[in-house]
Amino acid sequence: MSASAAMASGVSQPAAPRPALSRFVGPALAAPVTIWLALTFAAPLAVVVLLSLQEFPDPFGPIVQPPSAAQFAAIVSDPFYLRVIGETLALGAGVTALTVLLGYPLALWLTRVPARWRPIAFAVILIPLLTNVVVRSLGIVLLLAPDGLINQVLGLVGLPPMRGMLYTHGAVAIALAQVFMPFLVLALYDVLQGTSPRVHEAAASLGASRVTRVFLVDLPLSLPGLRAGIVIVFLMSSTAYVSATLLGGKKVWTTGMLVWQEALQNLNAPLASALALVMTVTSTLFAVATFMIVQRLMPWRSMRAVSAMSVPGWLTRLFDLLGPPLGKLLLALSLLLLLLPLALVCIQSFNDVPQATVAGFRAFTWKWYERVLFGGAYAESFRVSLELALASALVAIALALPAAFALARFRFRGLTALTAFWTLPLSLPHVAIGVGMLRLLQAYTAVPPFLGLMSVHVVLMLPFAISLLQASVEQLDRVQEEAAASLGANAARRFFLVILPGLTPGLVAAGVMSFLLSFGEVTVTSFLTTARMTTLPVRIYAEATFSLEPTVHAVSALLIVATILALLLLNRFVRLDRLHAR
Amino acid sequence: MKDGVTQAPTDAVPQFANLYDFAKLGGYGVAINPCTIVYDKRKASKPITSWKDIWNPEWKGRIAWPSYPGAEGTAALLMTAKMFGGDEKNVGVAFDKIKELKPFAAIQSSQDQLFQMFDQGVADLSIEFGPFVRKYAETRNPNIEIANPVEGQALAMNVACITVGTKNQKLAEEWINFHLSEPCMLAYAREIYYSPTVKNLNIPDDLKQKLVLGADAQKLVDFDWDIVTKSQPAWTSRFNREIAG
Numbered sequence: 097m098s099a100s101a102a103m104a105s106g107v108s109q110p111a112a113p114r115p116a117l118s119r120f121v122g123p124a125l126a127a128p129v130t131i132w133l134a135l136t137f138a139a140p141l142a143v144v145v146l147l148s149l150q151e152f153p154d155p156f157g158p159i160v161q162p163p164s165a166a167q168f169a170a171i172v173s174d175p176f177y178l179r180v181i182g183e184t185l186a187l188g189a190g191v192t193a194l195t196v197l198l199g200y201p202l203a204l205w206l207t208r209v210p211a212r213w214r215p216i217a218f219a220v221i222l223i224p225l226l227t228n229v230v231v232r233s234l235g236i237v238l239l240l241a242p243d244g245l246i247n248q249v250l251g252l253v254g255l256p257p258m259r260g261m262l263y264t265h266g267a268v269a270i271a272l273a274q275v276f277m278p279f280l281v282l283a284l285y286d287v288l289q290g291t292s293p294r295v296h297e298a299a300a301s302l303g304a305s306r307v308t309r310v311f312l313v314d315l316p317l318s319l320p321g322l323r324a325g326i327v328i329v330f331l332m333s334s335t336a337y338v339s340a341t342l343l344g345g346k347k348v349w350t351t352g353m354l355v356w357q358e359a360l361q362n363l364n365a366p367l368a369s370a371l372a373l374v375m376t377v378t379s380t381l382f383a384v385a386t387f388m389i390v391q392r393l394m395p396w397r398s399m400r401a402v403s404a405m406s407v408p409g410w411l412t413r414l415f416d417l418l419g420p421p422l423g424k425l426l427l428a429l430s431l432l433l434l435l436l437p438l439a440l441v442c443i444q445s446f447n448d449v450p451q452a453t454v455a456g457f458r459a460f461t462w463k464w465y466e467r468v469l470f471g472g473a474y475a476e477s478f479r480v481s482l483e484l485a486l487a488s489a490l491v492a493i494a495l496a497l498p499a500a501f502a503l504a505r506f507r508f509r510g511l512t513a514l515t516a517f518w519t520l521p522l523s524l525p526h527v528a529i530g531v532g533m534l535r536l537l538q539a540y541t542a543v544p545p546f547l548g549l550m551s552v553h554v555v556l557m558l559p560f561a562i563s564l565l566q567a568s569v570e571q572l573d574r575v576q577e578e579a580a581a582s583l584g585a586n587a588a589r590r591f592f593l594v595i596l597p598g599l600t601p602g603l604v605a606a607g608v609m610s611f612l613l614s615f616g617e618v619t620v621t622s623f624l625t626t627a628r629m630t631t632l633p634v635r636i637y638a639e640a641t642f643s644l645e646p647t648v649h650a651v652s653a654l655l656i657v658a659t660i661l662a663l664l665l666l667n668r669f670v671r672l673d674r675l676h677a678r
Numbered sequence: 679m680k681d682g683v684t685q686a687p688t689d690a691v692p693q694f695a696n697l698y699d700f701a702k703l704g705g706y707g708v709a710i711n712p713c714t715i716v717y718d719k720r721k722a723s724k725p726i727t728s729w730k731d732i733w734n735p736e737w738k739g740r741i742a743w744p745s746y747p748g749a750e751g752t753a754a755l756l757m758t759a760k761m762f763g764g765d766e767k768n769v770g771v772a773f774d775k776i777k778e779l780k781p782f783a784a785i786q787s788s789q790d791q792l793f794q795m796f797d798q799g800v801a802d803l804s805i806e807f808g809p810f811v812r813k814y815a816e817t818r819n820p821n822i823e824i825a826n827p828v829e830g831q832a833l834a835m836n837v838a839c840i841t842v843g844t845k846n847q848k849l850a851e852e853w854i855n856f857h858l859s860e861p862c863m864l865a866y867a868r869e870i871y872y873s874p875t876v877k878n879l880n881i882p883d884d885l886k887q888k889l890v891l892g893a894d895a896q897k898l899v900d901f902d903w904d905i906v907t908k909s910q911p912a913w914t915s916r917f918n919r920e921i922a923g
Contacts, residue, residue: 176919242798259798263784346745346785346922361747362911450818451790454797643790643810 122506125498126514129558132495136551137521140532147369147535155363159539167370177354177371184350185378187265188334191272195329196322198430199277201423203284203318204310215667219660224434225278226609226659228616228633230640231652233342235437236271237262237453238444240343244455245440263345271339274433276332280325287321288314307419308412312405316394323390327383328522334379335525338618342640351375352527359531359623372528379525438656445649452644464650474632474651481615481632484546488553489610492561493603495554500565522559529555530623537624545626552620557610564609568602601669608666612659684839691851693858693876700900701875705839708857709872712831712890712898713753716811717803718796719823726825729761732803733778741779742801745787746917747910753832754805755913756901761829766905769913773920785922789814796822807834809871812888830897831890835875 143159151164171177202221209217224232239245240261247257261267291314299309315322337352344350351371359368395402444452448461468474503515521529529552537548572595580594596603615632622634630638632655636648687694687706694706701707715726723736732741744750759765759772783801786792793814795801808824808831815822838857840850856862860879866872867881873890874881881891890898 176915241794242800259800345791346787349918349922357914358911362914364911451793453790453794640788640790642788 119508122502122508122511125502125506126511127498129495129499129518129562130514132551133517133521133555133558136533137529137555140529140536140552141524143532143535144369144372144528147365147531148373150366153364153366155365155538159535167366168374170367171370171374180349180354181351181374181378183265183348184334184352184375185382187269187272187340187348187350188330188379188382190265190269191276191333192326192330194269194273195277195280195333196326198273198426198433199280199325200284200322201427202277202430202434203281203288204314204423205427206281206285207288219663219667220431220434221278221281222663223656223659224274224438226612226616226663227438227652227656228636229275229336229338229618230342230633230637231441231648231655232275232437233271233339234452234640234644234648234652235439235441236267236274236339236343238440238455239437240267240270241453241455245436262343263347265344265348267343268340268348268350270433271343272333272336274437275336275339276329277430277434279328279332280322283325283328284318284321287318291317305412305416307415307423308407310419310423311415312407319390319394323387326386326390330386331379331383331525334382335375335527336619337527338622338637342637352525355527355531356622359534365531365535368531369528372525372531376525376528441649442653442656444646445653447646447649449646452640452646452648464645464647467645467647468650468654474635474647477630477632477635478651480629484549484553484631485611485614487546488550488557488614489607491550492554492557492610493565493606496558496561496565496606497599497603499558499562500569503562503566504569518562519559521555526556526619527623530620533620534623545624545629549621549624549629549631552624553614553617556617556620557613560609560613561606564606565599565602568599568605571602572598604669605666608662612662615655682842684841691855691858693855693878696876696878697858698875698877698895700833700898701835701837705837706854706858707835707875708838708854709836709866710875710890710895710898711807711809711834711836711872713750713805713834714808714831715803715825715827716792716806716808717823717825718821720821721802722823725823727828729757729827729829731825731827733775737803738779739781739783740802741782742784742786742792742795742804743776743779743782743921744805745785745922747914748787749834750805750807751917752901752906753834755917756906757805757829757832757899760899766902766909769909773916776921780921793818808890809873812871826890826894830894830899833898833900836872 146159146161148167149163149165150161151166154161171181206214206217206221237244241247242257242259242262244261246261247259250257295313295317296309299313304312334350335352337350337356340348340350340353341356344353352375355368355371355375358364358371391398440455443457444455445464446460446462447457448459448463499518502511533548533552537543537545576594576598577590580590585593617631618633618637621631622637625631625634632651636644636651639648684705686704687697687702689695691706694702697707701710715729715732717726717737719725721736721740723734726732731737744754746752746755755769755772755776756766758775759769762771762775764771784791784795786795786801786804786806789806789810792801792804792806795804796814796819811822812824815824838854840847840854844850858876863872863874863876863879864881864885867874867885867889871888873895881889
């Protein structure tokens with residue numbers, strides 16, 4: 097009797113949920129993430145807005161004060177600030193252009209790699225993405241230094257060395273392109289691999305060569321992905337400061353560096369906040385402009401008529417001639433740019449030189465590894481990073497899992513708006529979150545620094561964790577749940593015995609990604625660490641701006657190897673090309 | 679100290695009596711790490727003996743000026759002010775004089791960067807912590823000289839402070855006294871050329887040449903740190919605009 101009742105309810109529940117229940121379940125599942133983001137993401141940003149309206153810096157005064165436009169007036173009336181903002185936007189545009197040029201061939205290559213090799217190809221993109229930005233910037237230093245790899249290669253072919261490569265806008269642009277290119281490649285890959293092969297067949301049957309198809313088929317159809325990639329690369333590169341500090345040698349100024357300096361060195365939170373807001377607004381305007389321009393390039397998306405385009409024959413022949421070698425060259429360059437800095441860091445970790453940035457191989461040594469593994473160098477900050485990454489990953493998954501169910505299985509009013517809110521941390525400058533959170537933690541000293549750091553790390557992980565888990569939940573076979581229910585399993589048993597095992601790959605993927613993201617985070621973290629609690633990458637960054645021993649390369653090489661191992665492990669659970677936010 | 683965070687130094691630490699006067703301010707000075715001019719002696723027509731020698735035309739375009747804020751940048755800025763009739767309250771003259779030195783070979787924002795610039799011949803002169811540069815010169819680049827200007831080097835010091843309300847008062851005092859003892863001071867001097875803050879030491883002859891002692895220590899130039907701290911935002915913005923840009 098009871099079995100049949102359970103069966104009746106079990107069968108009816110997933111198929112046609114009772115309206116009274118489902119109306120609350122969806123919002124209830126969405127609530128934890130929303131509350132967390134409201135407290136640890138929206139609140140700091142609100143604080144930034146309030147701070148920017150303060151007339152004088154008053155670190156211990158109330159956050160809410162009579163509003164004043166003094167900070168904005170100071171920025172607008174100061175040619176120096178305007179110049180830095182202008183240069184930063186130009187730098188962002190340059191980096192974006194470089195990224196598109198190098199990233200597009202890479203994305204095309206990814207779609208064409210045989211399925212068997214695709215996980216390895218993806219590892220090529222993911223390993224740099226998950227290695228922290230300080231290490232990657234140091235790799236670029238080793239590449240461009242006066243006695244660095246490029247000059248050594250020039251020397252081999254008998255060319256004079258180029259001494260002025262480091263500490264220029266060009267060096268910063270190359271470093272930023274290295275750091276952000278994976279985002280563009282992943283966005284492009286999504287749309288490129290979605291293009292039906294029939295479109296290509298149709299074009300080929302009409303006589304379009306492979307190169308012509310890249311420009312006339314792939315490129316237009318990939319515009320949405322290109323747009324997404326451009327917007328995210330531009331937003332990130334125009335608000336970055338770590339690479340600019342390490343590779344700009346104080347000759348290159350970015351808005352993010354000004355924010356960092358005002359907030360942490362001059363303790364002028366109002367000016368830092370106002371600068372962060374100006375930065376956010378200008379970058380967003382630029383992103384919106386990009387969005388609209390690309391929209392105009394895709395008339396078919398809004399059902400407008402498209403006039404036929406004719407390409408002169410000599411042009412296609414020129415493309416056919418130049419395209420393949422040029423494409424291969426760009427692909428080689430982009431692969432080198434992604435991997436070479438990491439390889440140089442690994443090589444440097446065995447180099448017997450007195451300081452980390454002295455390039456050129458002198459002699460082989462194990463001593464840096466000895467210091468790291470047996471001398472206890474960096475052990476304390478490694479422990480902090482480890483604890484932080486583990487705690488943050490657990491919290492992020494605990495929050496993201498209900499959200500993923502809400503997205504995958506429920507429809508309710510406001511869901512679209514909530515989803516947009518959940519992905520906002522991806523596109524708003526992390527520096528701004530850092531400034532706001534710093535002020536909040538100063539006001540509420542009862543909050544332990546660890547909790548402050550964790551809350552921000554969770555914010556940065558959530559967009560990735562939610563989208564990974566959502567895909568995972570959508571792939572669940574609901575028939576199995578119905579079967580379990582019909583056999584008398586209650587909701588808890590169904591969850592632990594049916595749903596959870598089915599979600600294991602997604603959970604592992606989200607966990608590893610979250611862990612790696614947290615472990616490598618520098619931009620926000622460096623606002624929030626204290627003298628007694630510093631994470632590994634922030635400690636490396638702090639030392640890199642003072643004096644750095646090659647031990648740092650040994651640590652970094654170990655981290656890179658650990659990342660590769662983590663990805664290998666992950667590949668057993670999920671295909672690596674499923675591993676990123678959409 | 680003023681904000682009630684740290685204690686004033688007292689003779690509960692036996693070595694307190696032997697501290698230089700400047701090492702009794704705001705805590706117990708435990709190591710002198712002064713900032714001075716460092717340069718490639720192969721490029722100098724004669725050894726540098728004064729801060730004003732920086733304005734010698736032979737260094738034009740070869741200087742890596744230290745970035746501000748930072749101890750080296752502060753020393754460079756204020757020593758310039760003092761050389762040309764200014765002081766902490768009047769640094770305008772310093773900014774004008776530093777501008778005369780442009781173009782700089784580089785702006786150095788860390789000793790790592792500076793050492794790299796010396797190694798690669800990017801720059802020949804800068805203002806840095808003398809002890810660290812001496813270590814660098816002795817281990818890696820014998821061409822680099824650490825100047826001892828007649829006007830004195832700029833005082834920079836590591837200071838140990840005991841916090842107000844500590845539970846380990848006795849332990850803290852003993853630790854500081856140990857820090858100020860001869861074996862500890864000499865160990866620092868041998869390893870990294872920190873100069874001692876106490877006067878009652880027997881310094882071996884081979885170290886004497888490399889440290890700031892006696893008359894040289896009395897000549898060290900200190901600044902009014904209340905003004906320096908308060909002025910940092912204004913000076914930073916001037917530095918960013920007029921010097922680094």
